[in-house]
Amino acid sequence: MRRGTYSLLWRLAMPLVLARLWWRGLREKGYRQHWNERRGHYGPRGAGWHTLWIHAVSVGETRAAEPLVDALMALYPNSRILMTHMTPTGRAAGQALYARHGERFVQSYMPYDMVTKLTRFMRHFTPRVCILMETEVWPNLIAVCKARGITVALVNARLSERSLQRARRLGPLMTEAASAISLVAAQTELDAARVRSLGARQVVVTGNIKFDVAVPAAALAKGAFLRQRIDALAEAGRPVLLCASTREGEEALILDAFKAMPGRLPGMLLLIVPRHPQRFDEVAQLAHARGFKVARRSALGQDGVELDAAVDVLVGDSMGEMVAYYAACDCAFIGGSLLPLGGQNLIEACATGKPVLIGDHTFNFAVASDEAVAIGAASRVLDAADMLVQARALLLDETARRSMGEAGFRFAQMHGGATTRTVELLQGLIY
Structure with a gap:
């Protein structure tokens, strides 16, 4: 596919894209907010800033960018960070994480990948550099940046074999985009090799920035508070299995296996945190339909509100509290990995010193x-039933839990330094 054809397809598809966006807003109101930004329309231009632009599509990329944002803020004290997103959850996560930087941190939705909309965006914000997080390669965005003299870097880059094959089907469109990227900071040698095969020229392996994300003391304190609410009405501490960042189709498998679980431990609590907030109600209903007594995290938000000891399933219906959930559990299963969805980041769970199942x-x-x-920080499971079998064994064996948790903590610590290596490379691109 050529870029002209790609641009034409975008123009033809825009009515459908906007209709779908409006429809999604029925379930998640954030999709109907800041509507004009997605179409490349903005208010009056603010005072002139030296702007460093980071594109973090959703929650995962937004949270992963935290050490990079902090490093750039310290290194360029007279600059501001513009962070763009594609999802309301990503935007909300950015607001929660970075509001402490005041006017030096601004947010916007990135407009759809059309030349006119992107040109208006860049005229408004006047970024000096475009830093794409992980997998976000947009052909027209890169072309407009090149035409306007804006350097593009792809950092914390990862590219699975499946994604590589999809990119290759686009032929010259992706080759042209990849070759115009000035710097790719890849997570691993495999990621680097795949990106090079698409035509990227300057590719350096820097490691995974997510290993540099600090575990906030406030999140640990919130986790301790949540655990107190969970244990308060039980005669003894309750065994807590966290199923984190679960995806559609997985919760039903987990709940069915939990219901049929032989030898379920007395008081065992299944804490499920869906990946997408628009599914909080759905997951609670799935648990209710199977006869479980269900509670929601939002009901435990005040002092004095404790979890009924008869509750079987607690739905984590909150945003920005994943580290607190890890701190509150005894062991954690990382979602997106029971079905062929690619999995989710296990680094935060390891960094909190909890045993991990995937x-x-x-x-x-x-x-x-x-x-x-390989290091003993995580264990693979065959299916939902096997996950519960392994979780039960860990919940019964404090020594095994401690050993896996300590291995996880070492694993998280030994891979640090990617942010420093990435920033050193970016300094050569920022003027």
């Missing part, structure tokens, strides 16, 4: 997952 489908985080298993 399914076979971790192709989006293959190297980190394999290394965590």
